[in-house]
Amino acid sequence: MSQVDSHLIEFLLRQGDNPLILGHRTSEWCGHAPALEEDIALANTALDLIGQTQLWLSYAAEVEGGGRSNNDLAFLRDVYDFRNVLMVEVPNEDFARTMVRQFLFDAFQVPWLTTLQASSDQRVSDIAIKSLKEALYHLERSSDTVIALGDGTELSNDRMQTALNYLWPYSGEFFGEDDTDKAMEKRDIAPLPVSIRETWNSTVSSTLDTANLIAPSDPFAHSGGRTGVRHTEHLGHLLATMQTLQRSHPGAQW
Amino acid sequence: MYAQSIRSTGKAVQSLEDMSAEDRQFQERINRGEKIEPKDYMPAAYRENLIRQIGQHAHSEIVGQLPEGNWISRAPTLERKANLLAKVQDEAGHGLYLYCAAETLGVSRDDLFGMLHTGKMKYSSIFNYPTLTWADMGAVGWLVDGAAIMNQVPLQNTSYGPYARAMVRICKEESFHQRQGFHIMIAMAKNGNDEQHRMAQDALNRFWYPSLMMFGPSDKDSVHSAQSMAWKIKMNTNDELRQKFVDATVPQAEFLGLSIPDDHLNWNEKTNQYNYSEPDWNEFNDVLAGNGPCNTERLDARKKAWSDGAWVREGMMAHAAKKAERKAERQAV
Amino acid sequence: MTTTTDEWPLWEVFIRGQHGMSHRHVGSLHAADAEHAIKNARDVYTRRNEGTSIWVVEASAITASSPSEKGPLFEPAQDKVYRHPTFYDLPDDAGNM
Numbered sequence: 004m005s006q007v008d009s010h011l012i013e014f015l016l017r018q019g020d021n022p023l024i025l026g027h028r029t030s031e032w033c034g035h036a037p038a039l040e041e042d043i044a045l046a047n048t049a050l051d052l053i054g055q056t057q058l059w060l061s062y063a064a065e066v067e068g069g070g071r072s073n074n075d076l077a078f079l080r081d082v083y084d085f086r087n088v089l090m091v092e093v094p095n096e097d098f099a100r101t102m103v104r105q106f107l108f109d110a111f112q113v114p115w116l117t118t119l120q121a122s123s124d125q126r127v128s129d130i131a132i133k134s135l136k137e138a139l140y141h142l143e144r145s146s147d148t149v150i151a152l153g154d155g156t157e158l159s160n161d162r163m164q165t166a167l168n169y170l171w172p173y174s175g176e177f178f179g180e181d182d183t184d185k186a187m188e189k190r191d192i193a194p195l196p197v198s199i200r201e202t203w204n205s206t207v208s209s210t211l212d213t214a215n216l217i218a219p220s221d222p223f224a225h226s227g228g229r230t231g232v233r234h235t236e237h238l239g240h241l242l243a244t245m246q247t248l249q250r251s252h253p254g255a256q257w
Numbered sequence: 258m259y260a261q262s263i264r265s266t267g268k269a270v271q272s273l274e275d276m277s278a279e280d281r282q283f284q285e286r287i288n289r290g291e292k293i294e295p296k297d298y299m300p301a302a303y304r305e306n307l308i309r310q311i312g313q314h315a316h317s318e319i320v321g322q323l324p325e326g327n328w329i330s331r332a333p334t335l336e337r338k339a340n341l342l343a344k345v346q347d348e349a350g351h352g353l354y355l356y357c358a359a360e361t362l363g364v365s366r367d368d369l370f371g372m373l374h375t376g377k378m379k380y381s382s383i384f385n386y387p388t389l390t391w392a393d394m395g396a397v398g399w400l401v402d403g404a405a406i407m408n409q410v411p412l413q414n415t416s417y418g419p420y421a422r423a424m425v426r427i428c429k430e431e432s433f434h435q436r437q438g439f440h441i442m443i444a445m446a447k448n449g450n451d452e453q454h455r456m457a458q459d460a461l462n463r464f465w466y467p468s469l470m471m472f473g474p475s476d477k478d479s480v481h482s483a484q485s486m487a488w489k490i491k492m493n494t495n496d497e498l499r500q501k502f503v504d505a506t507v508p509q510a511e512f513l514g515l516s517i518p519d520d521h522l523n524w525n526e527k528t529n530q531y532n533y534s535e536p537d538w539n540e541f542n543d544v545l546a547g548n549g550p551c552n553t554e555r556l557d558a559r560k561k562a563w564s565d566g567a568w569v570r571e572g573m574m575a576h577a578a579k580k581a582e583r584k585a586e587r588q589a590v
Numbered sequence: 591m592t593t594t595t596d597e598w599p600l601w602e603v604f605i606r607g608q609h610g611m612s613h614r615h616v617g618s619l620h621a622a623d624a625e626h627a628i629k630n631a632r633d634v635y636t637r638r639n640e641g642t643s644i645w646v647v648e649a650s651a652i653t654a655s656s657p658s659e660k661g662p663l664f665e666p667a668q669d670k671v672y673r674h675p676t677f678y679d680l681p682d683d684a685g686n687m
Contacts, residue, residue, distance in 0.1 A: 030329050030338070033345050034322035035558065037566025038598065039353045040619055042322075044633040046346035053339045060335075074334045098569050144629055151576040151622070152569065159572025248333040248391055255453060257333035257391070257444055296654060350634060357618040360600060366620065367597040426617070574596060577623035 010186035019059030020087035026052030051137040078249035089228035090173035099166035109142035114199040123191035153214025175224020292418035295361040311359040316380035318352035358419040385549030396460035398438015400468040411492035466536040472499040600649040601627040608641035
């Protein structure tokens with residue numbers, strides 16, 4: 004390729020950075036979950052997400068063609084070069100926020116990866132097919148958990164509602180649209196995110212209904228993550244932790 | 258090793274002649290190599306000892322998640338992160354299998370957690386040491402898992418069926434853990450730069466003696482082994498296993514180009530094994546008494562996970578009850 | 591409905607692999623109800639292998655024999671050699687069975 008395909012790279016970074024950052028957050032639970040069974044299940048989710056990251060970022064690095072690896076992309080970029088949505092970088096806080104976030108994310112990923120299976124780009128399609136299998140199970144598990152804890156006790160309902168209220172303004176960013184999105188649509192690599200908004204809405208509202216949880220009515224949406232324009236302060240701390248070895252020992256092999 | 262701090266009854270092992278008919282039959286079954294199953298007759302002391310031993314073993318697995326979990330968020334590559342996470346997840350799984358084995362003896366998992374949280378039950382002393390650099394992930398896998406495997410392989414033949422079966426499963430999954438650790442050590446000590454080599458040596462320096470302590474006190478000071486060995490819930494003496502560990506590990510350290518922090522270490526032509534220095538048993542006793550470098554942090558982390566998770570466990574149960582109720586109502590209509 | 595602090599009940603897990611003939615006991619776990627137990631079993635015991643069939647039974651619903659009472663329940667079968675696979679001599683070209 005003579006010219007760098009910057010839109011495709013941007014798209015692939017968005018695809019890879021979401022599971023990278025969410026996988027990192029989810030892995031923070033290891034050894035600290037409310038029950039052994041949940042500990043093991045969360046680790047499985049995190050492992051799936053890390054695996055997806057490797058596929059997307061490897062492809063991004065290949066398209067970039069500058070000799071960087073998926074690890075270089077994960078461990079040697081700074082905040083402003085990350086393209087994940089803000090929702091995945093906010094701290095876990097508690098099991099409620101962790102599971103509501105997982106659910107809101109899964110409810111997006113499932114229809115999104117479903118459409119990406121038909122991508123005109125074979126690699127995108129292949130990665131989507133593999134990731135979708137995992138996302139379907141994640142959604143099953145996270146929606147069950149949201150329903151159980153929303154329905155459970157007064158206290159558990161309250162914790163889940165608090166989490167939902169906090170996360171809701173971060174959910175609109177899934178459906179952002181810019182030149183990259185338009186370029187991907189034009190080339191049949193990916194549809195516009197807004198095209199799956201209805202599906203997301205219906206999954207989310209039916210699950211929240213069953214869970215006795217109420218979606219906030221304020222339509223305000225934070226943005227700046229998937230464009231890299233303005234991340235939250237949390238991402239810098241996450242990267243400082245995650246990248247510490249690669250940053251303090253340049254060039255070392257591990 | 259998971260019986261590191263099990264108190265002895267202080268009594269000598271009874272001879273078959275002195276036993277009650279039931280106890281004699283029980284002991285003879287064990288002598289014949291039969292497995293004892295949950296509903297079989299067993300002496301109260303056998304049951305109590307097993308609950309403590311399996312419980313401490315289970316606790317060691319889940320507290321053992323913490324020192325390595327400490328580095329999941331700082332793993333240097335995506336592959337290392339996934340491998341370490343999978344490994345620490347296995348430890349949770351091993352804890353789960355072992356708690357289930359203990360539960361067949363009539364104790365609940367929540368009770369066992371309660372005893373861990375109140376300090377009534379212990380876990381292996383090794384997990385009270387800090388993990389300070391990435392090389393510690395190598396050292397823990399190589400040395401700590403290496404020591405654990407020495408202990409766990411023979412336990413596959415322990416007399417209590419559910420414990421033995423849990424150990425079979427654990428040993429099968431454990432096979433990649435030590436390799437994973439050694440692989441990290443190779444990358445750092447053999448193929449790494451000077452600073453990585455230094456980190457690897459530092460990790461070995463800090464984990465060598467605590468690893469030797471994992472096997473428990475020297476046989477001459479270990480008064481409670483005899484009964485456990487007669488019951489086949491302990492298969493080898495502490496010193497036997499420790500020697501086996503030293504003999505296996507020294508050549509591995511040489512391969513890595515690392516030196517064992519023991520000036521008295523040398524090969525004994527007569528015994529065909531290494532002479533080595535004993536660890537500082539005062540330090541061992543301090544750690545068991547709660548004064549290790551990380552005792553407070555480890556226990557606090559477990560207690561926090563448990564109390565922070567209470568609303569989740571209760572919420573799930575309440576939902577299950579409501580769901581069952583609604584189902585019953587629907588069926589009644 | 592009152593909240594409960596009861597422990598999640600214990601479940602026994604049985605799995606039949608994709609090409610397996612029957613469900614095999616693989617272990618136990620804790621879960622709030624059967625659906626939760628199935629999901630936990632998938633995460634704990636299958637690591638999400640596709641094509642596995644999972645049964646869960648609440649442990650309290652299982653009645654077990656006492657293995658050491660090797661009385662009438664077990665001995666007669668020992669006599670019935672036709673129940674043992676080695677009783678049947680198979681021609682070599684029949685392959686493994």
